[in-house]
Amino acid sequence: MNCADFGDLLLWPTVTMLRDEQYRLDWSRRFDAILADEFQDVNRLQYLWLKLLSRDHGELFAVGDDDQSIYSWRGASVGFIRDFQREFPLGRMIPLEQNFRSTGHILAAANSVVAQDRSRLGKTLFTEQGEGAPIEIVAFSGGHQEAQGLALEIGRRQLAGVALEDMAILYRFNFLSRMLEEELLRAHIPYELVNDTAFWQRAVVKDMLALLRLADNPDALQGDEAFRRVINQPARGVGAKTLARIEQLARNEALSLFVASEKIFADSQSKTAERVRAFVRMIRGEELRGEMALGARMRALAEHSGYLDMLRAGGDDGAAGLENLDELFSLAMEFTTVEDLFDHAALGSGASTEAGRGRIRLMTIHGAKGLEFEHVFLMGWEDTLFPGLSPTNLDEERRLAYVALTRGRKRVSISWCAWRNGRSADVSPFVGDIPPEARYSGWLGKATSRAEALAIRAAQDEALGI
Numbered sequence: 001m002n003c004a005d006f007g008d009l010l011l012w013p014t015v016t017m018l019r020d021e022q023y024r025l026d027w028s029r030r031f032d033a034i035l036a037d038e039f040q041d042v043n044r045l046q047y048l049w050l051k052l053l054s055r056d057h058g059e060l061f062a063v064g065d066d067d068q069s070i071y072s073w074r075g076a077s078v079g080f081i082r083d084f085q086r087e088f089p090l091g092r093m094i095p096l097e098q099n100f101r102s103t104g105h106i107l108a109a110a111n112s113v114v115a116q117d118r119s120r121l122g123k124t125l126f127t128e129q130g131e132g133a134p135i136e137i138v139a140f141s142g143g144h145q146e147a148q149g150l151a152l153e154i155g156r157r158q159l160a161g162v163a164l165e166d167m168a169i170l171y172r173f174n175f176l177s178r179m180l181e182e183e184l185l186r187a188h189i190p191y192e193l194v195n196d197t198a199f200w201q202r203a204v205v206k207d208m209l210a211l212l213r214l215a216d217n218p219d220a221l222q223g224d225e226a227f228r229r230v231i232n233q234p235a236r237g238v239g240a241k242t243l244a245r246i247e248q249l250a251r252n253e254a255l256s257l258f259v260a261s262e263k264i265f266a267d268s269q270s271k272t273a274e275r276v277r278a279f280v281r282m283i284r285g286e287e288l289r290g291e292m293a294l295g296a297r298m299r300a301l302a303e304h305s306g307y308l309d310m311l312r313a314g315g316d317d318g319a320a321g322l323e324n325l326d327e328l329f330s331l332a333m334e335f336t337t338v339e340d341l342f343d344h345a346a347l348g349s350g351a352s353t354e355a356g357r358g359r360i361r362l363m364t365i366h367g368a369k370g371l372e373f374e375h376v377f378l379m380g381w382e383d384t385l386f387p388g389l390s391p392t393n394l395d396e397e398r399r400l401a402y403v404a405l406t407r408g409r410k411r412v413s414i415s416w417c418a419w420r421n422g423r424s425a426d427v428s429p430f431v432g433d434i435p436p437e438a439r440y441s442g443w444l445g446k447a448t449s450r451a452e453a454l455a456i457r458a459a460q461d462e463a464l465g466i
Contacts, residue, residue: 010045028053039064039084043075047203050308051087057280058090063215066121067114070366070400072393073316082121083426099125099406101372103132104155105450106405106412108438113330115429125406134450136407136413137431143420147179150377150415151187153443154360157375160446164190166374168361172386175199175323177362178331180372184360185347202312204321205328207233211301215286216338224250227257234310236279237272240352265300279305295333306435326421358401365404376408381416382425401430413443 017024034054036042042050054060062084065451069078085091099107107125114120115373121217139273140146150169158164171177178199180445184191210226217223232238238246250260265273282304292300302308302325311318311325335341361373380386405412416427431439440450447453 005174006022010049010308014045018250018422023050026055030142031322032057033059033061035061035063037063040066040069040078040081041071042080043077044080047077047080058088060088060091064345067123067399068369070396072370072396072401078396082119085133087326089286095121095286097123097124097125099127100407102127103129103408105131105134105438106408109434110402110405111411112406112435113433116433117398126394133411133444133448134438134453135434136411137427137434137439137441138413138414138415138443140417140440141419143176143179146379146417147183150180150379151183151189153413153432154189154377155187157439158189162323162375163358164360165357167377168363168368168371168375168407169366169377169379170365170372171361171379172365172400173323173380174320175193175327176385178196178324178327178360188361190371192359192361195367196360199324199327204324204326206327207307208298208302209327209342211305211307212298213342214258215283215297215301218283221256224257227261231261231276231279232307234306234336236415238276240275263375293333294335294338294366295329295331298332299320299329330421332351359446367403369403372407372409374409376413376415377412378404378405378412379416380420381414381428381431383422383428384420384423385427386428386430398430401428402419411444418440 002416007133009421013027018026030399031053034050035052041064050060051063062081064081066078066081067083069076070079085093101166101437102110102125104127107127111124140149152169154164157167169180171180175194181191181193181199198412207230210229211228214223214230228243231243246260249255249264250257253260255263258280261276265276266279286297286301286304308322308325311321312319335344365378383389384399388392391397412430414431416425418425440453444453447456
């Protein structure tokens, strides 16, 4: 169509500058100096573009923080900022180490965690704002208890005068927000999901609920919308024209779309017909599984329909979908009937998540980069999740922890669970990197320092005769 997207706007001028020296000179002479911000996030193409434009005058001023390089999964390379002085030997580095955002204990924790990345340029953040409160490390037995504990603590801080918009909950993976959303709804705490879709609005969750509704009563007209949603998930060759034929027969004979498709493809020998018949047989077979536990039934549906295989082949997006489905299957085990689950899903889908004041923010750590909050809750810091049992890039996970810790201005709280999604876990090794004097086990309550919290705990123990 002779159009260019954003990537093309970077690609083609760079390629042309490499091939056509006069073109490069025409552009580079327009600039006496070049400033590149967020330099730790540049990819190879952007780096070449900057280098070609600054080749003649050598006036390239790169501003960045290699400790905040967390986007390798979208092409950024931390090597460009770390090798800057090798590539530009006449350049010099000016470290900006004074931090005006966070307190001393928060910076001590962040410095210690990221110091284990041995390839970093090296800097030690400091502040003149005092030590402040230590990092709270709060352990829970499971995900439900963690979500309940966070909701209770947020409620307590709100009563103590902390505005909801001054608090944020950050997590490594989107699926961790589901239980949290449930508990905030129950506690009547308004929240805003930033750069994300609420759990019950996510496509994989809607697809799975549609499969369940269809399998629960495939002959009912109420399942028609569910049929439209999943008949081609995964692809079975049912396009708009085929679906129109099915809908026409359904209208003419007052049938559900499922039954109409059953009739239309009963004798056809096309590949589409074979796929649809296999889907119909699968749904009819699942219809007889009503006695199974709801979570197990949904997992079987996802497996037998090919939906899980579709996600497994879907790379990072597919992996995120699988995590969300694991959450859904676990949640479904709490319900005895399909109707109860759908009622609960309807309530969750209708929850308001509008932006505005008076709401606590929920977001991934990646989504929080560049933001700051008075109080930050970091959930899910287990060795099975963050950094994970076999991280592909441990140093980048460590830098992500550094970014998470430095989002907080006054208080940072880390929570973790001994059991989540059917797996036992231990606390994240990143927590062990935090100096003992900069962390505290449990909620601080009304204390404002580690010493005060320990004194309060000692007084309580003495009063109880411990």
